Amino acid sequence: MATPEQIWSDADLPTRRLAGLALNPAVPENVLLRLLSDAPLAARMVLCRDRALPDAVVDAVIQHPDTRTRSFFARNPHVDPAQRVRLVDDPEWFVRAHLADGPRVADPARPRPLPDEAVVHMISTYDNELLGGPFYQQISAGLRRSMPTHPVANVRHWGVGEWRSLAPDTRAALLVDPDAGVREAAQRHVRYEDPAWVESALPDRPCHGRTDLLLHRPLTRAVVEGVLARPVGEEDKAMIAVNPTLPPDTVALLAADPDPEVRARIAQRADLGPAERRTLMTDPDPDVRLAVSVHPALSEEERARIDYQVPMDHFFVHHPAPEAPRDPRAVRRDALSRHPLLRRRAASDHFLPPDLVARLASDDDLGVRVLLAQNHPDAPASLLLRSFLEYTGPERSHLTTRPNFPTDGLAAFADHEDPEVRALAARAPETEPTAVARLTEDPDPAVRAAAARHPNLPQPRLAALLDDEELAHRAAANAALPPDTIRRLLRTGGRQARPPE
Template identity: 30%
Template sequence: MPIRDARDIEAAWAGLFVGIEALAAQPSMRKAWLNGLRHIAPADVLVGLLDVVDTSVVRNLPTEVVDAVIAHPDRRIRSRLAQTRRGMSATQWAGLIAGETGTGRSHLQWLADWRGPKVAEAQFERWARDPDPRTRLQALWFRGLPQEQARALAADPDPEVRAEACGYAWPHLDPARRAALVGDPSPRVREAARRRAGFDRPMSRTEFDALTSTEQWRAVPVQLLGRDLAEHLVRGGDRGLRRTLVDKNERLDADLITELAHDEDPHVRAAVAVRADVTEELRASISAGLPPDTPYWAVRWVLESHDDPEAMRRLARSASIGIRRSVAQARRLPPDVVDRLSRDPDSHVSYNLATCCEDAPAEVLLEVALQGEDGFVARDHPNFPRHALLRFADDPDPLRRRLALESPESTPDLAERLADDPDERVRERAAADRRLSPATVLRLLDSTPRTRRAALGNRQLPVPALVRVLRDADTAEYAAANRAIPVAVVRRLAEVARAAELSDG
C-alpha cells in the first residue's frame, strides 16, 4: 500500500505538467505561479527569478538572494530591495550604495541612514583606514561617524573622499582646515566645501526668493537663516516649508521655535514637540492640543539614544507621544522603562514595544495580539505566552478564540471545531492549521474567500487537490505558496513560468 500511495502521488505531480506550456502561455497563470513560488522557492531558484518576479515582498529572504539583488544590473530591482528590506547588514547596504551614482546614491544613503544598522566605532575606523578609497568612502554612508574619522577623511588623499567628507567633518574643522578645503586643488572638493561653507552664512529673504523652488526646499533644512528670512518662513508662506524647517533645521532661534509651537498646522506643532531643543513643558502644552489622529514618525535623535539607559528613562516619561513611540522601538530597554511603556495609554507605544523590543512582556504581547488583524505580529516574539492561550478556546471574543490555536497544547479536535467557527477570522486561522485532517482542508476549499486562501496553503491539502488548484488561475497563487510542494516540482514549475514570462516579454 505505501508503494502504491507513493506512486499515486508521483503520478499526481506528473499530471501537473500535462499541457503545462499552454497554461504558462496565459499571463495570469504564470504570474500567479511566480508570485506564490517566491515564498517557498530555494535561494538558487529565487536568484534565477529576479528578472521576472518581485522578491522584495518575501518576508525571510535568504542572504544569497539579497546579495544577488545587490549585485543585479537592473536598478529597479536594487531599488525595490532598498525601499522594503529590513535588517540588512552595513556591508550589504554599502554594496547597494556602491552600485549607484549621483542622486541615486544620495537617496540610498538617506535610506541607509534611516534603516541601516548602527555601525560600531571600530567598523568606522576600519573603513577609514582601508588602503582602497572606495572602501574609505563607505565610512561616510552611515550615521554615527566619529569626529576623529570625519576629520581624517576630510584630509584624505583621494579627492572623492575629501569632497564627500566635507559635510560630515565641517562642524569639527578649524578655520585653517576649512579654508584649505575651500581652496582645494580639486574642483569637486572646492565646490563641496564652498557649498557647505555657504550654509553657515545667514541667507537673506532676497537671496532665498531668488532661488528656484527645488533650491529653496534644499536650503530650508540646513541653511543658517537671516532673521528676516526666518521670520518670513515661520509666519507665513508654504506650510510644507514650515514643516521641513521645524523638523530638520537645528539652527532656529528659540523664540521662533516657540512661535511655531502655536502654528495653525498640527503637523508643524507636532514636529516642534519632538525637537531635541525644546523643554518638556513646551512638549506638554503642544501635545495637549494635538488632534487624536495626528501622525507620528520615528524621531531620529531618540533612536540614536537607544543605547543610553538614562536617556530612555527620561524620554519614556515625555509628554510627546512621538518620543515615547520612538523609545519603544529600542531593541533592549531597562526593566523599569519597559514597565512604564507597558502601561502607556497610547496603543502604538505597546505595538512598537511588542514588535521591536526583545524585553516586551507577555501581557503586552498578548494585548497587541488581540488588537485586530495587525496584532498577530506579536506571535513571533519569544516572550509570547503560548502556554496560556488554550483557555481562550471557548471565549466569546473571536480574536481570543483564534489565539487558542497558537497554544502548543491545542489539539486536532480543537482545530477541527474552530474550522467551522461562525467567525471567518477564526475559520481562516484554523484553515491554515496543520493539525486539520486532509478531508477538512479539502472541504474548506469551498468556504469563504479568506478561509479558502488559508486552506490553499495548508500542507495537509491532498496532492491531487493541490495539483488541481495549481492549474486554476483563480487559486494558483496561494496554492503555489504551499510548502507541501516538493522542491523538484518547485524548480520545474518556476523554470516553466520564467521561460514563458521572458519569451512573452
C-alpha cells in the same frame, strides 16, 4: 510584463493548489524541486519568494533558466541574504534590479542586510538607477559607519551622505579626497552649512527645497527677519521655529506668536528660556501646554502644575533601534516620570533594563504598555497578548511577530467578536477540530485563510477546501495534507485533488 499581483490573479485553481504545495512545510525537497521545474509561473513565484528553501532547491533556483523565477528569489525575505546575493552578477538586469530593490516586507519590518562585500560590489558595478532607497535599507550599520573612510571611492561617495554625523577629521579628509566625485559631494554639504549660501539658494515659493532649508540649515538674520515680516507660505514661521540656528531673541518672540502651532514647536526647543517656559505652561492652547510639559528643563513638580491632556489617539508602533543607545540615565528618568508621554518615550527604548521593563509592563497608560510590547525584545507574553487585545491601531499585527507572543490559551478566542482576535485561535495548537472547521467559514477572509492552514482541520473539511477557489492554496499548504493527496496533485499538475471515483 505582468506584475506579481496580475500573475496571481490570472492563476487558475490547479495552479493555486500547486502554489499551496510550494508553501507546505511537510512537503519534501524532491517535491519542491519538481514544482520548481514543472509548475506554472504563479506557483514558482510563491515557491521562490514566500518561504525559506533547502540548499538543494536554492541551488536549482540560482541556475533556473527563467528570469522571472530568479527575480522572485532575489526578493525573498525568508532566506539568508547570503543566498540571495548569489544572484549579484546575474546576466539579466531585471534580476539584479530586484536584488537591489530587496524584499517587500510589511511595515515596520525591514529586510535583513546583505553581506558587506556584496553591497560594495553592487555599489561599484551597478548603475546608479538600480541603487534607490530600498537598497540603502539592505546596508548593514557597520558598513554605513565605515563608508566615509572606505578604500573604494564609490562607497566613500555614499558615505558623504552621513555628513552631519561625521567627525571633523573625516569631513576634512573627504574635502580633499583623491576622487573628484567624492570631493564635489563633500563640498555640496559644506555649502549647505554656509548661512550666506542658504540665503542665496532659498526658493521664493513654497516647495520641498524651501522647507528643507528653513527646517534644517543655518539661517542668516536676513532670512529669519524675512520670514517674520513676509512669510511666503503659511508654515514658514512654524518651520523656522524648530531650526536649531534660530537666534535667542527670535525664540522668545515666537513663544508669543498668535499661531498655536508655532508656539507648540517653540515649546519643544531645548534652548527655550525660563520666562518663556513659564508663560507657555499656562498657554490657552492645550497642544502648547502638552508640548512644554515634557520640556527637559522642567522638574516633576513643575510638570504636575501644568494642565495637560495626554492624547490616546496616537499610533503606538514599532520604532527601529537607534545606532547609538540613549543615555541610560535619561531613559530611567523618563521611565520613572509621572508624565505618561515621558514614560512612553522610555517604553520605546529597545535597551530598557529588566527592572524598568517589569515596571512599565504594568503601567496604567495604554500607550506605555503597547509601546513596550512593540519595541522591547524581552516584552513578556502576558503584556504582548494584553496589548493585542486592547490596542486596535496601526501595526497591531506586529505584536504577534514579537519573540514572546504566546500560543497557549489562544483557542479561547475562537468566538471573539473582533475578527483579528478570532484569528488568534488559528495560532493555537490546542484549538479543537470543530472550532477550526467553523473558522474556515468565518465572515472575515483573514480568519478563514488562517484556519485553512491549521493542522487540526478535519480531513473532510480540508479535502473540501481544495476545491474552494478562495482557500484552495491555503488548504494545500496545510501540513496535515495527506501524502497521497500531495502526490496526486503533483502528478496531475494540480488538476485532481480527490481520488477518482
